[in-house]
Amino acid sequence: MVCKVESKLRWYTLFLGLSFIVYCLLFSVACTEPHEHTARAINPEDSASIMVSYGVNTLISDSGVIKYRIVTERWEVNTVRQPSRWEFMKGIFFEQFDEQFHVQGYIQADTAWYYDQQRLWKLRGRVNLRNSNGLIYTSEELYWDGMRHEFYSTVFSRVITPERTMEGTYFRSDEKMDHYLVTNSKGSFIASDFDPEPDPADTATIVPSGTTVITVSPTTGNPPASGSLPAATADTISTPKP
Numbered sequence: 001m002v003c004k005v006e007s008k009l010r011w012y013t014l015f016l017g018l019s020f021i022v023y024c025l026l027f028s029v030a031c032t033e034p035h036e037h038t039a040r041a042i043n044p045e046d047s048a049s050i051m052v053s054y055g056v057n058t059l060i061s062d063s064g065v066i067k068y069r070i071v072t073e074r075w076e077v078n079t080v081r082q083p084s085r086w087e088f089m090k091g092i093f094f095e096q097f098d099e100q101f102h103v104q105g106y107i108q109a110d111t112a113w114y115y116d117q118q119r120l121w122k123l124r125g126r127v128n129l130r131n132s133n134g135l136i137y138t139s140e141e142l143y144w145d146g147m148r149h150e151f152y153s154t155v156f157s158r159v160i161t162p163e164r165t166m167e168g169t170y171f172r173s174d175e176k177m178d179h180y181l182v183t184n185s186k187g188s189f190i191a192s193d194f195d196p197e198p199d200p201a202d203t204a205t206i207v208p209s210g211t212t213v214i215t216v217s218p219t220t221g222n223p224p225a226s227g228s229l230p231a232a233t234a235d236t237i238s239t240p241k242p
Contacts, residue, residue, distance in 0.1 A: 049087075051077040069095040086114040092123075105131040105177075109142070119146030131177040136160040139171070149175045157182065 053075045060068040073090035094107040110125030121144035129137040129151075139157040144150075150173060157171040159182060166182050173180035 048080060049076040049078045050080075051075075065099060066101065067097055069097070071095075083115050083117050086116065088112040088114075103132075105129065107142075107144075120144070121146070129177075133177070134162050135177050137171075137173075137177070142171075144175075151175070151177070 071093040076087040092112040109123035152172040168182035168185035170183040
């Protein structure tokens with residue numbers, strides 16, 4: 001009986017010893033080869049903004065000269081999504097200045113995106129624009145191409161000046177809104193727009209097939225009466241649709 005008890009104790013002691021040795025080996029391996037915990041891979045559709053600012057009122061310079069003011073409730077800068085962009089999902093108010101810091105005009109919209117690599121602004125939702133000559137533009141969508149220095153829109157747009165009001169489904173203009181084009185247009189015009197004997201100095205025309213081209217005279221700053229548009233000027237205005 002005593003021999004059986006001693007035999008069981010020896011086996012029990014041997015079992016504990018082997019368990020301790022295995023535990024030490026596992027512990028040493030865990031310490032020498034740490035396991036790295038990683039999260040799941042990020043899908044290409046996922047993105048995160050590198051900057052989010054709230055209550056922004058900032059000035060922006062171009063070539064060392066302050067030219068713009070941006071006022072927005074929320075401004076995100078996202079370089080992960082392609083193309084990279086700035087996002088203004090809570091609306092934007094945009095002012096432009098001349099070299100003497102005088103306000104040249106403003107733009108406001110419910111939502112805006114700026115694609116910095118293409119220098120392209122996309123404005124949507126109750127877009128309002130006004131320039132220094134009193135021209136007012138309204139639409140639900142407007143693009144501002146900083147590379148080509150022009151505005152354009154492919155949705156219903158309205159242009160209001162002190163002399164006339166026009167509406168159309170396609171709009172294109174230079175950045176100063178001195179030369180603009182409206183297609184499929186309708187609206188009210190002053191009587192001199194239909195003068196049968198136009199002055200050669202005039203620089204506006206009514207083009208057939210529902211296209212209206214207006215060019216502001218640089219000497220007076222006011223839209224002139226109807227007349228024949230010089231060929232060189234017509235080439236610079238009648239650009240194709242994007």
